[in-house]
Amino acid sequence: MPATHAAAQDWSGAYVGIAASSIQYEAEGFVTPIPAVTWYGENSTGVGTLFVGYDWQVGPREVVGVEFDYSFSLFGSGRTDTFAIQAINEELSNVASARVRFGYAFDNILPYVSVGLTSADYELSTGGVLTPTSRTRNVVGTTVGVGIDYLIGEAHQLRVELLHTQFDDQQFPQLPVGITAVTSTGINYSELRVGYAYRF
Numbered sequence: 001m002p003a004t005h006a007a008a009q010d011w012s013g014a015y016v017g018i019a020a021s022s023i024q025y026e027a028e029g030f031v032t033p034i035p036a037v038t039w040y041g042e043n044s045t046g047v048g049t050l051f052v053g054y055d056w057q058v059g060p061r062e063v064v065g066v067e068f069d070y071s072f073s074l075f076g077s078g079r080t081d082t083f084a085i086q087a088i089n090e091e092l093s094n095v096a097s098a099r100v101r102f103g104y105a106f107d108n109i110l111p112y113v114s115v116g117l118t119s120a121d122y123e124l125s126t127g128g129v130l131t132p133t134s135r136t137r138n139v140v141g142t143t144v145g146v147g148i149d150y151l152i153g154e155a156h157q158l159r160v161e162l163l164h165t166q167f168d169d170q171q172f173p174q175l176p177v178g179i180t181a182v183t184s185t186g187i188n189y190s191e192l193r194v195g196y197a198y199r200f
Contacts, residue, residue, distance in 0.1 A: 009107045012057045015157060017197025021047045023075055024191075027090055029169075029184040041090065047073040049193065055101070063103040063110060071095040075189070076123075089125040090184065096120075097143050097165075108151040118143045118165045124172055124184060139187070141167035147193075157197040164190045
């Protein structure tokens with residue numbers, strides 16, 4: 001009689017969770033008086049995130065899923081210089097992402113990779129000897145990640161995840177009251193996330 005094998009953990013189903021993250025944010029850019037002056041800013045901070053998703057077990061070990069998350073903390077960087085603006089501050093808020101996940105399960109352990117899009121409100125503030133101003137726009141970037149989910153019993157899930165998000169360059173033209181034009185490039189952040197989810 002052929003040997004039988006115990007059924008592997010079924011990862012299909014919905015889940016909702018909360019996570020805490022350590023974020024390393026970086027950006028650089030230049031202002032456009034002649035000659036152009038470059039600047040660079042970075043900052044490390046903590047962020048809280050809510051996430052919700054759904055997985056489908058499509059093979060004996062293969063798992064695909066979709067996930068949405070929202071970060072309810074602000075983060076960014078600041079830089080002070082001696083040129084006309086003197087101070088540049090950046091801040092991201094209302095950060096939300098949608099990603100697809102591809103995993104390969106080992107019973108109750110699910111290593112996975114993910115890729116998707118992240119939307120955020122990006123605020124650039126300038127000040128100094130010129131009239132202070134703040135300009136905000138929505139930006140969309142690409143997020144890639146790797147992680148491991150660990151299932152305890154049928155419903156409790158622990159997670160460790162590393163994500164990286166990159167946004168396109170942002171150009172802010174000169175304003176009427178003498179505010180210098182600013183271009184922000186290399187807007188990106190890396191995120192180490194630890195979380196808990198309840199699976200349904």
